[in-house]
Structure formats: C-alpha cells, structure tokens
Amino acid sequence: MCAAKNNETAVPESRRSARDRIFEAAKDLFYRHGIRAVGVESIACEADATKMTLYRNFNSKDELVAACMRDHDRDFWAWWDSVLAPHTGDPQAQLMALMAAFSHQCEEQPRGCPMLNAVVELQEEDHPGRAVIVQNKLRIRERLSALCREIEAHDPDTLADALYLLIEGAYISLLVLKGSDTPAEALPRIAETLIAAHIEQ
Template sequence: MSSALTQEMSKPHETVTPVESDVGRMPPRARIVASAIELFRQQGIRGVGVDAIAEAAESNKMTLYRHFGSKDDLVCETLKQVSARREQIWRDLEAAFPDDPLAQIRGWIEEAAECIFNDPRGCDLANAAIELKEANHPAFKVIMDAKKVHMERLTSLCRQAGTKQAEQLADALMLLVEGARVCGQSTGAEGPQQQLKRACDAMIAAYISP
C-alpha cells in the first residue's frame, strides 16, 4: 500500500481537536465533541470533568448540558464518532481495492500497524471499555455495537477472500491486532508488536490458499 494512501486512511485516528484558529468556525456541539475526544484520549474519561471540556471547547457548562444531558451522554457520542471514523477506513479500503477482499484485509492490517507504531495511546474504544468497567454504563452498548460491526465486516472479507473458516480467521487477526496494541503500550517501541504484519501474513496463509 502506498504511503500516501496509508496516511489518508489514518486521518480518522489523528488528533481531532481543532487548532485555535478553527475553533470559532465550528458549531458549539462539534467543538464540545472534538474537545472531549482529545481530552479523553490524553487524560482518560474519568480524569476529565465537564468544566475542562467546556473550557477546551471555548464554551460553558450551560451550553454543554444543553446539547448533552449528562457527561455519560457526551461519552457515548464521542465513542459513536470514533466508531464512525473506523467505518470510514473500511470504506476507503473498499474504494482503494474494489473487488479485492484480501487486499482490503491487508490494508486494514497495514493501517492498524501504522496506528500502533505511531500512536501510543491505543484504541479509544478499547481504552473506554477498560476504564468504564460498570456493566450498566451506557457507553458499553456503544462499544459492543461498534466492535460487533467491525468484526462482521472483517469476517465478511475473510469469507469473500476464499476461506470457509472466516470466523476463525477474523478472530485470529483481531486477536493479533488487539494484542499488538497492548504490547505497543506496555513493552516499548521494539516490542512484539513489530511482528504484527508478519504474524498476520502467516495467519492468512494458513487459512487462505494461494
């Protein structure tokens, strides 16, 4: 995959807080969500209060609560937007490699590797799931729904690529990617995550005949 395409596909995972000159051009609701996403990534959901979010968005608590009934509602919206950006990556891959499911799978692995190597903060959805351990937190449904759609997309591509064991291959690839994310956060730049693409290639070869 070309570096230009990789950079383009990685844009949804980049910092989304607008630069100061752009803040005033965004609607208040968009400013609040963008600021919340970035603050949650930097400090964790529990570590950020609504006052800090309102200040970063150049707004106030009254406006924040007018758009979101609670901080939990805002958390759910940020995770929905993160999930939507992940879906955009799949659409970009489909446009880049039409009618080539295997190339789309490899493109997803490439994009995941780029994020793991270049963004030590990891996956927003996974981080939120770990931090918000309460089973009844409304964000859990958002995370579960997003992960389910993601797995369905990957499984469908594995099936289209020619394996009758699509679910097993999709599970194996997801385990490798998610495991690499954890290694990237815990073992340093030269950890086992450096072998992600090689391990995924071996897994694909084990399930899909040339």
C-alpha cells in the first residue's frame, strides 16, 4: 500500500495542512477498503505525512474514524439540502427528487454509504463513531417522515419507513451485486408507486 506517489497535482497538495491531508486520506481509505482493513501507517503514508503527525492531530484511530463520520454526516446533509432546494414548497417533488438522487448516487459511489458500511464494522456499543452514524440515520427517518406528512400520506410513518428501507437496501446491495444491473436503478419507479398508493383519492 501507498506505492507510487504519482500525485504531482501542482501546488495544492503541499499547500494544505498535514492535518487536512491525513483527514482526506483517512476518509478515502476507510471508505474504499474498510476501517479495520486500513492501518494508521498507510493513512499517514497516503497523506504524505507520518504516523506521528496523525497522532498529534487525532487522539486515536477511533477518534479519527469518528471525525470522518462527522464529516460524512455534514457532507450528507449538504447534499440532501441541495437536492431539496430546487423544489421548495413542493414536498412530493422533493421526495421524488430525493429518491432519484439516491438512485444516481448509488451508480457513482460503488461502495455505497460510508456510514452504513462503517456501522457493520463498529459494533462496539461505545465506539465514538457509532453515535454519529445512529443519529444520522435517525434524522433521515425523521425528515422522510416529515415529508410524508407534508404530502398528507394516509400512513406517513409507514411510507417513510418504506422509503428508508429502500434507500438502505439500495446502498448495501451495491456491495453484493456490484456493477451492472443493480436494483438501485428501480428506486424512483418503486417510490412513485408507493407514494401514489399512499395519497390516492
């Protein structure tokens, strides 16, 4: 690991602080290879830094993981808001835009949701990263539920649960049926059917 060092992308690489480089490297490596599979040494190496610098900026590997999860959480909600923004005031369009966006994201990020993958590896109840993930997922469920109430669905909580399960299923099934012909493509069509069934008449 950390072999070639072919990243000669002009100036910015050394312009960023070592802390930022380590952080980015950690996010990337944890996502691509899994948390337990990536050692702190290879993170430092990939960031063109050293293990000492890593430990000067993060108290432990676990806290580095937690920091990465917090960043993924921030990224996620920024993305979420950007998807909803064009359809402000039209909750049904927002729901459909969300499901389409999730479907597209599944095609672009072949390892699915970084937080969902992490939670499988972080089964220790008190891992500092777990709380971040759990809160992220709870909030997704809440927001979906709120949207479903806005469209006056017959059973908003059940509809929200359905959409939530579909999203998680789409993410996780990418790790199994990677590449071609994933069921995640059907996400928008399925959502349309479900929503229609919950608001008809």
